[in-house]
Amino acid sequence: MIGVGKMKQYANVLDRPLSKGKQEVSLSAFAFLFSELVQYNQTQVDNIAELERRLEDAGYAVGARVLELLCHREKGNRRETRLLGILSFIHSTVWKVLFGKVADSLEKGTEHEDEYMISEKELLVNRFISIPKDMGAFNCGAFVAGIVKGVLDNAGFPAVVTAHFVPVDGQQRPRTTILIKFAEEVLRREARLG
Amino acid sequence: MASTACFMIVSKNDIPIYEAEVGTVPKKEDAAHQHQFILHAALDIVQDMAWTTSAMFLKAIDRFNDLVVSVYVSAGHILSLFSVYLMLCMSLSGNT
Numbered sequence: 001m002i003g004v005g006k007m008k009q010y011a012n013v014l015d016r017p018l019s020k021g022k023q024e025v026s027l028s029a030f031a032f033l034f035s036e037l038v039q040y041n042q043t044q045v046d047n048i049a050e051l052e053r054r055l056e057d058a059g060y061a062v063g064a065r066v067l068e069l070l071c072h073r074e075k076g077n078r079r080e081t082r083l084l085g086i087l088s089f090i091h092s093t094v095w096k097v098l099f100g101k102v103a104d105s106l107e108k109g110t111e112h113e114d115e116y117m118i119s120e121k122e123l124l125v126n127r128f129i130s131i132p133k134d135m136g137a138f139n140c141g142a143f144v145a146g147i148v149k150g151v152l153d154n155a156g157f158p159a160v161v162t163a164h165f166v167p168v169d170g171q172q173r174p175r176t177t178i179l180i181k182f183a184e185e186v187l188r189r190e191a192r193l194g
Numbered sequence: 195m196a197s198t199a200c201f202m203i204v205s206k207n208d209i210p211i212y213e214a215e216v217g218t219v220p221k222k223e224d225a226a227h228q229h230q231f232i233l234h235a236a237l238d239i240v241q242d243m244a245w246t247t248s249a250m251f252l253k254a255i256d257r258f259n260d261l262v263v264s265v266y267v268s269a270g271h272i273l274s275l276f277s278v279y280l281m282l283c284m285s286l287s288g289n290t
Contacts, residue, residue, distance in 0.1 A: 064270060071269030078248045079269050085248075154206065154270035156245075193245065 018073055031128045038129070038140060048138045056146035056161075063150020070097060079155075083182070083190050086155050090148055091118055098147070099124045114182040118148070119166075123176045139163045141176050148178055158183040199261060200229035201276040208237060211272075229261075233275045236263040240273055 041054045071079065074093050080086040091106040109115030123141045131138055141163030149161040160181045165174040203212040215229070236256040243252055244267050256263040260280040265273050 068269050068272075077250050079244075079250055079267065081245050081248050156206075156271055189245065 020073070027124075034125055034140075034143070035128070037143075048135060052138065052142040055140065055142040056149065059143040059146020059148075060150040060153070063147040063152075064154045065150075066094060066098070066147065067151045067154050070094060082193065083157065083186065086152065086157055087116055087118075087180075090151055094147070094151060109179075112181070114184075114187055116180045116182075118178040118180070120176050120178075121171075122173060123163075126176065137165070139165055139176065141178065145178050148180065152180070152182075157186045159186070199277050199279060200233065201274070202230075202233050204233075204237065204273045204275060206271045216276075229277060232256075232258045232261055232277060233263060236265070236275060237273070240265050240267070240275070244271065 037058065038051075038055070041051055041058075045051045045054065070089075070093055071077065074097070075089070080089050087106060090103075092102045095101065095103040103118045103120055105117075105119045107117045107119065109117060123144055125143055126140050129140050131140075145161040145163040149159065152159045152161070160183075162179050164177050164179055166177050167174045199215070199217060201212075201214045201216050202210055204210050213230070235258070239256050240252065243255055250267055250269075252265050252267065254262050254264055257280075258277075261277045262280055263275060263277045265275045267273055
């Protein structure tokens with residue numbers, strides 16, 4: 001009876017394994033918060049490009065923290081040093097933790113060496129958002145683009161990341177593509193590392 | 195008994211975030227400046243070596259007289275540098 005089924009007690013708090021944290025967050029709570037974020041930024045700016053930039057900055061902060069956290073929690077303290085490594089880290093691990101599923105696809109651009117695309121049928125953040133016609137090509141996925149940018153920048157792979165709508169035949173709502181364009185130095189370092 | 199001489203946390207853009215003189219090492223007046231200089235000089239080496247391996251802890255990357263510099267690199271390239279006196283290193287690992 002003594003100590004049966006008791007959790008292992010750690011003498012030192014540093015020896016305890018990292019807690020997994022709360023796995024699930026209410027979707028409606030997040031959608032509400034995100035809509036407030038977008039509306040607040042809308043009042044502060046007077047053009048679409050600025051609004052996209054603000055959403056991207058908000059996502060950047062998330063990306064920076066998520067990178068460190070997931071590296072310790074999910075990857076057992078191993079860093080990513082290669083391009084494909086960090087891209088598949090984002091495509092699977094980051095997406096799984098943030099949105100509950102891996103991204104739909106990861107593709108390499110055909111025209112340019114430095115372009116990669118992560119596609120998603122419907123971004124979670126866009127699910128409850130409709131864009132009025134007069135806002136043109138604005139995409140709230142700029143927030144997710146910011147998250148990706150935050151992860152890449154802090155891991156040492158500076159890139160320009162944008163979110164685009166891509167119309168798909170046979171589907172009413174267009175697909176969303178996150179376009180990642182890496183900086184020169186990243187490609188040079190990749191070539192050097194062989 | 196192991197004791198480090200100087201510990202510093204440096205952000206991704208080479209900005210020092212935290213600095214501490216740790217351990218039972220006897221304090222010298224110019225030691226503080228010297229430690230900063232040594233760790234700063236090691237930054238270049240760290241940043242090169244960080245790309246060659248996916249491990250987070252890089253042991254004994256640089257030496258200065260009898261001070262050995264090691265570093266722990268986080269996922270976001272935040273460097274935790276610390277320097278240890280050589281005698282202690284040898285007793286811990288058996289080789290330099």
